[in-house]
Amino acid sequence: xxxxxxxxxxxxxxxxxxxxxxxxxIPSIIAVGVFVYGFxxxxxxxxxxxxxxxxxxxxxxxxxxxxxxxxxxxxxxxxYNNIFxxxxxxxxxxxxxxxxxxxxxQFIKGEGIFRTVYLFPLAISPVVTAVVWKWIFxxxxxxxxxxxxxLSKIGIxxxxxxxxxTSPASWGPFNIALIPIIIAASWWFxxxxxxxxxxxxxGIPAELREAARVDxxxxxxxxxxxxxxxxxPITLSALIILGHISLKMFxxxxxxxxxxxxxxxxFPSIFMYETTFAANKFSQGAAISLVMLAMVAxxxxxxxxxxxxxxx
Amino acid sequence: MVTSLxxxxxxxxxxxxxxxxxxxxxSFISAFDKLKGNFLNSLYLTIPATVISALLxxxxxxxxxKWKFRGSDIIFTLIxxxxxxxxxxxxxxxxLVLRSIGLYSSIPGLIVTHIIYGIPIVTLIFRNYYAGIHxxxxxxxxxxxxxIFGTYFHIMLRIALPAFVVAIVWQFTSIWNEYLFAYVLTHxxxxxxxxxxxxxxxxxxxxxxxxxxAGALIITIPPLLVYIxxxxxxxRGLLAGSVKG
Numbered sequence: 001x002x003x004x005x006x007x008x009x010x011x012x013x014x015x016x017x018x019x020x021x022x023x024x025x026i027p028s029i030i031a032v033g034v035f036v037y038g039f040x041x042x043x044x045x046x047x048x049x050x051x052x053x054x055x056x057x058x059x060x061x062x063x064x065x066x067x068x069x070x071x072x073x074x075x076x077x078x079x080y081n082n083i084f085x086x087x088x089x090x091x092x093x094x095x096x097x098x099x100x101x102x103x104x105x106q107f108i109k110g111e112g113i114f115r116t117v118y119l120f121p122l123a124i125s126p127v128v129t130a131v132v133w134k135w136i137f138x139x140x141x142x143x144x145x146x147x148x149x150x151l152s153k154i155g156i157x158x159x160x161x162x163x164x165x166t167s168p169a170s171w172g173p174f175n176i177a178l179i180p181i182i183i184a185a186s187w188w189f190x191x192x193x194x195x196x197x198x199x200x201x202x203g204i205p206a207e208l209r210e211a212a213r214v215d216x217x218x219x220x221x222x223x224x225x226x227x228x229x230x231x232x233p234i235t236l237s238a239l240i241i242l243g244h245i246s247l248k249m250f251x252x253x254x255x256x257x258x259x260x261x262x263x264x265x266x267f268p269s270i271f272m273y274e275t276t277f278a279a280n281k282f283s284q285g286a287a288i289s290l291v292m293l294a295m296v297a298x299x300x301x302x303x304x305x306x307x308x309x310x311x312x
Numbered sequence: 313m314v315t316s317l318x319x320x321x322x323x324x325x326x327x328x329x330x331x332x333x334x335x336x337x338x339s340f341i342s343a344f345d346k347l348k349g350n351f352l353n354s355l356y357l358t359i360p361a362t363v364i365s366a367l368l369x370x371x372x373x374x375x376x377x378k379w380k381f382r383g384s385d386i387i388f389t390l391i392x393x394x395x396x397x398x399x400x401x402x403x404x405x406x407x408l409v410l411r412s413i414g415l416y417s418s419i420p421g422l423i424v425t426h427i428i429y430g431i432p433i434v435t436l437i438f439r440n441y442y443a444g445i446h447x448x449x450x451x452x453x454x455x456x457x458x459x460i461f462g463t464y465f466h467i468m469l470r471i472a473l474p475a476f477v478v479a480i481v482w483q484f485t486s487i488w489n490e491y492l493f494a495y496v497l498t499h500x501x502x503x504x505x506x507x508x509x510x511x512x513x514x515x516x517x518x519x520x521x522x523x524x525x526a527g528a529l530i531i532t533i534p535p536l537l538v539y540i541x542x543x544x545x546x547x548r549g550l551l552a553g554s555v556k557g
Binding site for chain 2: 017018020021022024025028029031032035036037038039040042043046056116119120122123124125126127128130131132134135138244247248250251254255269272273276277282285286288289290292293296300301304305307308
């Protein structure tokens with residue numbers, strides 16, 4: 001009965017203790033306040049300046065950096081790359097994760113060992129993921145060798161040395177060279193999504209399915225009408241978690257391919273790094289970082305607001 | 313049981329193992345030789361940052377779940393936002409500040425950075441955990457005459473072991489594996505963490521693939537060990553959090 005507002009009354013604390021409580025958490029609040037919010041404000045100030053070169057220069061320059069950004073060909077390619085990457089990465093992880101979870105749920109009863117194995121990639125550094133997958137997709141080893149062997153088995157003698165992530169080919173604005181990166185990123189996260197779904201599937205009471213079966217529903221129909229709607233919150237969480245990771249992805253792409261020839265595998269994060277710390281165009285770099293922040297905020301702020309409302 | 317993920321894993325593991333085996337363990341020795349110093353840097357960085365981070369989170373989580381005050385939920389949400397931001401958007405001020413206080417390109421500088429930007433996630437982990445513990449326990453302890461610190465040390469810390477496991481596994485693996493801060497905030501190879509060293513190794517034209525793969529395997533060992541020993545508790549906690557969220 002003591003829910004919501006009553007909690008405060010029930011937990012009524014002596015004034016002295018309340019002061020102590022607030023005092024002890026203040027260092028953390030200040031740290032986050034300064035290092036997150038203060039620094040974002042500082043970045044905004046830098047983005048509105050004309051700072052090029054090592055020495056800070058806060059001469060006000062208005063929106064110049066943002067305007068030149070959206071006129072630059074490279075930035076538009078980056079945005080396209082990032083959006084295509086995000087869509088495919090989410091589709092593979094959520095679709096694949098759901099499928100794997102349903103299969104596991106149907107055919108495997110125990111789960112301990114599988115869960116651990118599927119979540120292993122999460123413990124692996126993006127740098128390691130990048131190095132290994134770069135090798136797998138490099139022209140003379142890995143996938144190409146596999147394909148060559150496969151072809152020779154069916155009687156075609158041809159050596160494949162396709163440059164997967166260096167390929168300049170594209171379908172419309174979608175660069176083929178993104179495919180290996182999408183595969184690497186999906187490998188990294190699909191197990192996590194699967195584990196989330198599996199936990200939710202195992203949490204659905206068996207009686208629910210039994211009842212539907214008694215009513216004569218087919219397995220397929222049970223999944224479509226009963227199970228999938230129950231999994232909606234998980235799908236939403238997965239989309240938000242993976243979506244924001246994907247929009248700010250840096251390490252995996254930077255180490256695996258870098259920006260690529262003709263920016264085929266360039267991302268805003270790589271552009272930001274190179275502009276700021278290699279070319280010393282700090283004001284321009286700050287502007288890129290703020291566009292990235294805005295893209296992530298569009299996904300995250302509604303999510304946080306909703307979960308805050310749910311709590312209070 | 314042929315699943316796509318299994319397939320991927322087999323491809324990477326099978327091909328990863330083939331080469332070094334064929335060429336004996338020379339590649340491992342060579343890789344370890346190249347990464348040794350950075351491997352130690354990563355340990356010096358990850359262990360203190362993880363421990364301090366977990367302790368800080370356990371206190372913040374306790375306050376924000378059991379000692380709620382007006383506006384504490386909003387403050388919590390504002391703190392939480394910090395874990396979602398792309399760190400690029402705070403990177404330029406961070407470099408300037410670390411430079412001016414003399415912590416740029418140093419392991420302490422990285423430790424401080426990871427502790428501060430780790431506050432949101434560890435606070436979340438502990439807050440969610442404590443939220444699942446009945447308020448009556450806190451009440452009872454208060455009636456017994458414990459103050460806020462007494463309750464924390466005698467009760468909360470003892471029952472918070474599962475939350476500590478989650479926080480430690482999470483922070484250890486993410487700090488060990490982290491690349492952006494490590495890369496931007498250190499320019500001296502002598503203080504660079506092992507992820508930066510491996511990326512440099514992979515970027516070099518002169519290092520053979522097998523040495524790179526051996527290096528990749530070597531730097532995966534510590535987070536994998538942590539994961540194998542604590543993984544079961546970790547997954548339980550992680551899923552409990554995410555399913556709820």
